[in-house]
Amino acid sequence: MTATPTLAHETKQHHSSVINPIKVDPAAPLFIVLNASSGNDEAVTVRETIETVLKQAGREFELFLVTHSETITNVARDTVRRARESNGVVVAAGGDGTINAVVQATLGSGCPLGVIAQGTFNYFGRTHNLPEDTAQATRVLLSTLAYPIQVGFVNDRVFLVNASLGLYPQLLEDREIYKRKLGRNRWVAWISGLYTVLRYHRQLNLTIEHKGNISTLLTPTLFVGNNRLQLEQIGIEETSIADRGELTAIAIRPVNTLTMIGLGLRGALGQLGEAEHVLCFSFSSIVVKPALFGRKLIKVATDGEITYLRTPIEFRAADQALYLLQPAPADVK
Structure with missing residues (x-):
């Protein structure tokens, strides 16, 4: 070359202030995109775990299921719109495809992001100290600190x-x-x-x-x-x-x-x-x-x-x- x-x-x-977090309202409602398109028992278990942890914590949330993978873009956009209207937090629960679709819709919206990563290699979750266990990852959504992370683009x-x-x-x-x-x-x-x-x-x-x-x-x-x-x-x-x-x-x-x-x-x-x-x-x-x-x-x-x-x-x-x-x-x- x-x-x-x-x-x-x-x-x-x-990016010089990349380590400075922002404060998140501990009562901000959570708007969760959960990919259940596989229709297997694991998706049902993940949903039940998320709901149990958040109900026990008394946190307001709405859960939006993706039942067909081709609808995930529209579901993510609608979820971000609802989160903006309520000053809430957008959450992606699923593998890389789900997380990317939600990030695409969230970037520039002003909404903080939470992630419950289900991917195989999970480089993103491991890099940012996000637990692999669903219950522990859900408890991270109760955090009041959100840290800036870098996003890459290839075209749009x-x-x-x-x-x-x-x-x-x-x-x-x-x-x-x-x-x-x-x-x-x-x-x-x-x-x-x-x-x-x-x-x-x-x-x-x-x-x-x-x-x-x-x-x-x-x-x-x-x-x-x-x-x-x-x-x-x-x-x-x-x-x-x-x-x-x-x-x-x-x-x-x-x-x-x-x-x-x-x-x-x-x-x-x-x-x-x-x-x-x-x-x-x-x-x-x-x-x-x-x-x-x-x-x-x-x-x-x-x-x-x-x-x-x-x-x-x-x-x-x-x-x-x-x-x-x-x-x-x-x-x-």
Whole structure:
């Protein structure tokens, strides 16, 4: 990639007070979006647990069920509207897709956000000290402190953990197919990932624009991270700027299949940042587009959700923070 130095650190000043929380009214009503579209017993148990904890605490709340996944955007928007009218708190209860839909609707509304995370890897919840146990996570909603967190955008779509192009979205898509056939466990995820790497031979020929400078990049994948924990786990040094108005881009130079498998192992061992074939830089905003004309749509993954977005693709850190209810520091073990 040429002109990489032009993509150096560029911290925004408005994030300098990122650790300062806001006070939340302890009587503010909670407006909860719960994804029950799977229709299984687990969703029923989660609902009963949430209702029991909040009723015991005497907290006013309304619970909005998502019974069909395609309706989640409308449910989230309606929930945020009701929360604004009542000076309430918006709550997302579900996996990454549910959380992202609620964040998309909440950002810019002025409403604090609560999260009861049900995702598999749960990088977002672990980063912000949110309990995995449903009852404990529900009690965090009673907190009176909401801390600002950084949100990323790819075009007009939000992401909290990562967004990517190329090999990584294909890997996620293949993994879901294998999990539906063989079940959800680490071995299935590892085997499906190996299968994707062995058969994936496409390269992204990209141009990247940053602050008026244009560089070129040939890579099988472009990964943009917005989560300190995930970046640390794969061994990327740019975690020092996470949540300070910047995102971290990771790309791999064109390599053979065996080297690609080796890079995957290095990432699993937390040593990806030391690999010579890996390019890494931080930024607040970049525009990415295929170098070849005619390609209008490109596959994009945002926090595990696959979609197609129209080019050019812009990655950026949101100008405004989202305020998240978190455990008080004394409650974090």
